[in-house]
Amino acid sequence: MPNRTLKGRVVVEGHCKARALVSAKPISFLGGVDPASGKIIEKDHDLCGESVKGKILCFPHGHGSTVGSYVLYSLSKRRLAPKAIINQTADPVVVVGAIIANIPMMDQVDISEIKTGDLIEVDGREGVVRIVVKGEG
Amino acid sequence: MYLTKEEERIYDGERGWANQMCMRILVRLGELFDAAKLVRISSAHVSGVSYKTLGDAPAEFLEALANADGNVKVRATLNPQSLDTEYLGRKLEQSLREKQSNILKQFERMGFTESLTCTPYYLKKPKRDSHLAWAESSAVVYTNSVIGAWTNREGGPSALAAAIIGKTPDYGIHKPENRQPKALVTVDTVLKNPTEFGALGIYLGRLLRDGIPAIQGLGNTSENCLKQLSAALASTGMVNMFHFKRKSQAKTERLEKVCVETRDIKNTVESLSTREVSKPDLVFIGCPHCSLGEIKKIALLMKDKKVNKETEFWVCTSHYIKEKAGEYVAQIEKNGGHVLAGVCTIVSWTEKLGIRTIMTNSAKTAYYAPTMNKAEVTFRPLKECLTTALRG
Numbered sequence: 001m002p003n004r005t006l007k008g009r010v011v012v013e014g015h016c017k018a019r020a021l022v023s024a025k026p027i028s029f030l031g032g033v034d035p036a037s038g039k040i041i042e043k044d045h046d047l048c049g050e051s052v053k054g055k056i057l058c059f060p061h062g063h064g065s066t067v068g069s070y071v072l073y074s075l076s077k078r079r080l081a082p083k084a085i086i087n088q089t090a091d092p093v094v095v096v097g098a099i100i101a102n103i104p105m106m107d108q109v110d111i112s113e114i115k116t117g118d119l120i121e122v123d124g125r126e127g128v129v130r131i132v133v134k135g136e137g
Numbered sequence: 138m139y140l141t142k143e144e145e146r147i148y149d150g151e152r153g154w155a156n157q158m159c160m161r162i163l164v165r166l167g168e169l170f171d172a173a174k175l176v177r178i179s180s181a182h183v184s185g186v187s188y189k190t191l192g193d194a195p196a197e198f199l200e201a202l203a204n205a206d207g208n209v210k211v212r213a214t215l216n217p218q219s220l221d222t223e224y225l226g227r228k229l230e231q232s233l234r235e236k237q238s239n240i241l242k243q244f245e246r247m248g249f250t251e252s253l254t255c256t257p258y259y260l261k262k263p264k265r266d267s268h269l270a271w272a273e274s275s276a277v278v279y280t281n282s283v284i285g286a287w288t289n290r291e292g293g294p295s296a297l298a299a300a301i302i303g304k305t306p307d308y309g310i311h312k313p314e315n316r317q318p319k320a321l322v323t324v325d326t327v328l329k330n331p332t333e334f335g336a337l338g339i340y341l342g343r344l345l346r347d348g349i350p351a352i353q354g355l356g357n358t359s360e361n362c363l364k365q366l367s368a369a370l371a372s373t374g375m376v377n378m379f380h381f382k383r384k385s386q387a388k389t390e391r392l393e394k395v396c397v398e399t400r401d402i403k404n405t406v407e408s409l410s411t412r413e414v415s416k417p418d419l420v421f422i423g424c425p426h427c428s429l430g431e432i433k434k435i436a437l438l439m440k441d442k443k444v445n446k447e448t449e450f451w452v453c454t455s456h457y458i459k460e461k462a463g464e465y466v467a468q469i470e471k472n473g474g475h476v477l478a479g480v481c482t483i484v485s486w487t488e489k490l491g492i493r494t495i496m497t498n499s500a501k502t503a504y505y506a507p508t509m510n511k512a513e514v515t516f517r518p519l520k521e522c523l524t525t526a527l528r529g
Contacts, residue, residue: 066292074194
């Protein structure tokens with residue numbers, strides 16, 4: 001079966017392959033993600049309790065305080081950061097966070113095509129996301 | 138996005154990691170918002186200074202920048218911190234003081250002035266039509282609207298990057314075409330005090346989202362009233378400026394029309410109180426930070442009356458204004474009040490001090506304190522706040 005390919009815009013260059021963690025909700029990194037554990041702690045969030053570590057984190061866009069950018073830097077220093085970030089619409093908080101934490105990032109991607117558990121590849125040269133293996137279930 | 142030869146060298150890392158990181162932030166944000174180039178700024182103002190709101194994450198980044206010789210290229214000021222060493226610092230545990238002080242130290246190493254205020258325009262008024270990169274939304278709206286300098290609503294990190302590069306991406310409100318009004322607001326009531334100007338800001342922010350208003354009917358307003366309006370408008374809306382002078386309202390036919398009536402202001406004032414408290418734990422004046430004139434007014438209204446023993450009475454301002462207001466500060470403090478310099482109640486540790494109820498004349502504080510300070514709020518004009526604090 002051929003890989004499904006989604007087009008997007010490269011915000012921070014990089015190339016990686018990992019399992020997707022997908023949310024339908026915006027994420028506020030300040031207050032929403034614990035910098036000490038890498039877990040999403042915002043109550044009522046669809047990813048509450050999940051760890052972002054090593055995942056390709058897919059969500060519509062960021063929201064909340066601009067201090068959130070520093071949380072991504074902190075996660076990366078503790079090796080708890082996501083491997084890559086894919087957004088529907090990039091916003092300044094997440095963009096600045098991805099730059100200072102050096103996390104590959106793309107936006108303008110139709111993330112509804114990606115499901116949690118899919119093995120996906122972010123290709124920052126071509127500006128595409130490839131769904132390599134659909135997750136189970 | 139067009140970069141000069143020197144900007145490209147910075148982007149490629151020839152001027153070190155700190156400059157490269159900051160240039161990357163500005164260029165990526167510029168691309169995100171379709172900026173064609175960077176513009177020089179005459180000052181930057183950074184938010185995100187309080188350890189209470191920052192937590193531990195940012196200190197590492199600030200230290201890394203300072204270690205890599207990150208240095209500001211323009212006048213760069215800082216927002217308030219979570220405590221002052223003279224009063225609140227003594228009531229709080231040492232670890233909080235140390236962590237707050239470490240954050241300030243990193244900013245200082247990079248050449249920031251320790252202004253610690255949300256009203257940096259009282260320290261040095263920006264020139265009309267100059268470009269700035271300011272975070273702190275209340276100062277952004279005030280500066281664009283009242284002073285006539287130009288700044289987008291920066292976040293903490295983007296203002297920091299702009300301070301170190303001395304430039305900001307040329308988009309948004311840096312373009313004259315984006316400073317035109319989208320709505321014509323007629324205020325069909327007389328606003329009686331700064332508190333009601335704050336209520337107008339809260340009301341319009343909710344209504345207008347990001348459409349710049351031309352406001353008619355404010356009459357001869359004081360800068361203090363416009364400051365309260367600015368802070369409140371920025372709290373509920375994404376608006377970065379307003380027009381309030383007749384001459385700036387030439388073409389009004391095509392604008393969305395909004396009429397504000399007495400009951401709109403009354404309802405908004407009432408909605409900002411979460412509970413009617415007659416004996417609040419804290420009476421707080423100084424959001425945004427007080428001007429010299431306001432501190433003088435407080436001192437004159439207090440006369441020799443003492444603050445009652447069950448109530449904390451705080452007046453927040455910058456170190457700069459506190460020093461200038463020496464005799465008035467002495468009078469307020471002699472009567473049992475506290476003039477706190479460089480601190481902001483919203484980003485301070487009120488919960489740790491046992492403060493559960495706050496009375497304030499600030500619409501911005503009334504809007505944020507229920508979530509940021511987990512406190513009940515009573516929203517009242519200055520005179521009533523003083524009467525409450527001084528009731529024996």
